[in-house]
Amino acid sequence: MNRRQELALGALGALLALGACEAVGRAGIVRRSYLPPASEVLARAVELAGDRTFLDDVAVTLRAWALGLGLACAIAIPLGLLLGSVPVVDDAVRAVIEFLRPLPSVALIPLVSLLLGTGTETEVTLITYASIWPILFNTVYGLGETDPLAKDTLRTFGFGRLSILLRVELPATAPFIVAGLRISAATALVLATATELLSGFGQGLGIFIAQAQLATDGTRDVLAGVVWAGVLGLVINGVLVWGERRAFPWRAGARGTRGATRAAWRSPGGSGARRGGSGGSGPTASAAGRRGGPDRAGAHGPGAAPPGGVTGRPREHGSGEAADGEAPT
Amino acid sequence: MAAGATVLALVLVACGGGADSGSSGDGRQKVTVAALPLTDAAALYIARDRGLFVREGLDVTIQPVQQSIQALPALSKGQVDVIASANYVTFLQADEKGTLDLRILAEGVRTAPHMMDVLVPKDSPIKTPADLKGKTVAVNILNNIQSLTLDAILDQQGAGHPVYRQIAFPQMGPALEKGQVDAVHAVEPFDSAIQGELKTRVLLDGGSAPVQTLPISGYVTTSAFAEKHAKAAAAFKRAIEAASKIAAQDPSAVRAELPKYTKVTEDQAKTINLPAYPATTDAAQLRRLIELMWKRGLLKKPIDPATLLVK
Amino acid sequence: MSGAPTHESRRPTDHGAAARTAHLVGETAARTARLARGALLRRLVLVLALTAWQLGARAHGSVYFPPPARIARHAYDLWFSGPVGHAFLTPAAVDTILPSLGRMAAGFVLAAVVGVGLGILVGRSPRAYALCDPVLQFARALPPPTLVPVFVVVFDFGTPMQLASIVFSAIWPVLINTAEGARDTDPLRLDVAAVLRLTAVERLWFLLLPSALPRIFAGLRLSLSLCLILMVFSELLPGTANGIGFALTDAQSRSDLLTVWAVLVLLGALGYLLNTGLLAIEKRLTGKRSHERRSKGSHKSSRTESRKGRST
Missing domain, CATH: 1.20.5 (Single alpha-helices involved in coiled-coils or other helix-helix interfaces)
Known part of the structure; x- marks a missing residue:
């Protein structure tokens, strides 16, 4: 099935889903004000695009999101580099990190609200806190995956520790950091909307949804707001994936054009092609590259290195998770 | 590390001092007030619109909030100087827990007949207050003034307590209509609005004995502000008390003010039941409230309100 | 020698x-x-x-950051000082913690079962996969907390709303990961299955599920953390009547910081226990093979990372 067929089917699927929602809404199975038909919701969503106040709300949310994400990077990347380079510190800190990690960041909203009120400060603090983890873990993991041969080579040439860090480890870790950034971006959006939903007053997309929820016939607005949130998430993810592919084209080979990867594996006598998931994961990895959602973060498929290459470790998808650093909120 | 840094930042913020209330260009003392869009804050707006603040040499900025607790952190950090229509129960609890060093500048409102009512659908099987036992009643905030007063009224009548559910005032009408709750405890203007939109009847007056003329909300500040700007605090208190006097003597002033800062329309404003606006701050009445809170476990120890009042 | x-x-x-x-x-x-x-x-x-x-x-002595000993004692007083017959749980704990846990467990199981089921279906058929892909991507991009108001309006506050929120958020990682795991089944093995004339059920049980299991578990881990998040969040919204999240907002409105901290510690412990449990199950089911493959030649820190897995 080639690309165009896929796209066509995808569009069909989307239409079918919309049609189903429309039918449910119009059939009156659930009361109209409870669940309006999809067409009404979409119409309202489009209408909101022209609403000045709504766009201001979205801008406020995005601003808090960007600020929180930026702060998270500023804290997590140096910290991750430190932890990854000095194993003793890593070991020591790990216990505390594992302690803090399972706590859902949304649970911190009441505490931080008591401390800082219901303004942007609370929102940005929470976003920063939640976004630090994926970036941090991915940075540490990425450092661990650096080719030791390259490091040794530089060391023999007399480069100092810091130099090695900057010249070899940082560029090698960069793809992982960006993958972590992608997860964090989604997490940051979740925290931003969650904080706003709870605070209920002020400006922001979540506040628009919260106030629509209170209004008597507000389901349409709530759903329209949710559609906007989903679209925002998609756009952010898409932009980051595109940026990632532009910045790290060699890893694009891993995600690969599907034909190329598959052809490589189908070489005659290519018993390598029989290497389990490899053949399949080519298209998967590239599909992942296309969407690059959180599940696929760091799933640098087997194509990342030539089989039996320097780092020729069989990268099962299980190992990819280590780079996920999935601490979603 | 990361979490430690954030925690450290939070600690610094928590114990950091607040912003200073400066003076505006023409020598008037600046005061920032957070206010709810409820009838409780009417005196504040009357004072502003009739120039009472200017007369006392104050430059008052009003910031709207939806729930007074949302402004609590801002108050304790000094970003806001006074909270108008501050829910006493919430703030007394905060004072007891230590998140705020509370001072009460002036009383805001006390209960008056039918300023809040328990409403049931017209065809409801609940006919007397005793029928409320075990039924669901919607209140704005759980374990707060509404459940406190309603339980006290029911106790006085020897009736059992209902089960409370938290529903925001604007949602109470739809909730009652959908049957999600058996009764709602609504305050004006929602009280009249619901009675106008739906077929309901008044089961119980929320301001009946033993909670008649009980203080509900008021103008609060921190001890830091009261000490550092004692003159401004006293001036603010005088202005508010003068405005409350106007409100008590001339309800039409309040009715004219309401459409300006709440969602109440002019027609609605003419007919809703107003609370009582006390012109002086009476520690004895506050003591009644504190006794009630303490008896029902909302406070661990009774606080002496005289210590909280600003002279 | x-x-x-x-x-x-x-x-x-x-x-x-x-x-x-x-x-x-x-x-x-x-x-x-x-x-x-x-x-x-x-x-x-x-x-x-x-x-x-x-x-x-x-x-x-800041009231906002009580000492851990006090928090622990308060948590004990609140929840764990009950009679032996109730596993030391106080009535408050039974009213608060158990319903929340029950909802989360139910939501997780439902999301897992439906997610794996649908995922296999979608994964096996390239057409179905292409059909569902955009919808799935959109659903995954929705920030889960934004779905909760939708369910509040449809279902009103209570268990149905919370269950719906949990399931609708937690199902996507499982579904998508299962679909991709099913897609990536080794074609050689599929050929063998065809030769052996395995029935669909046998193929599913002996071939598809085991080979997709690592991916499924990755999705399940993510799903579990989402369940925890949604469980807490759906109870944080004003209008809930009970639950762990409700205990949190109730304590917040009363300025009861000790309880707030106690709930946070409880949630952390809960998250940690759940994740460890899931990891243990995964290890049992997928066996040492995947772990050997994972740790072969990896750097020590990454090995620890993958072993600890996602605690959230």
């Missing part, structure tokens, strides 16, 4: 085996020592951190 060549030691196999054994023992000892040292260091740091917090909070 080195030393002067005697009669006995001239036998080459004995000498080699003994030396190998000695070497192995020595290596294991060294590794164990290293691991033990690492574990000790971690525990030590944890204890130090807690002590520092305790002392600092005591000294500073």
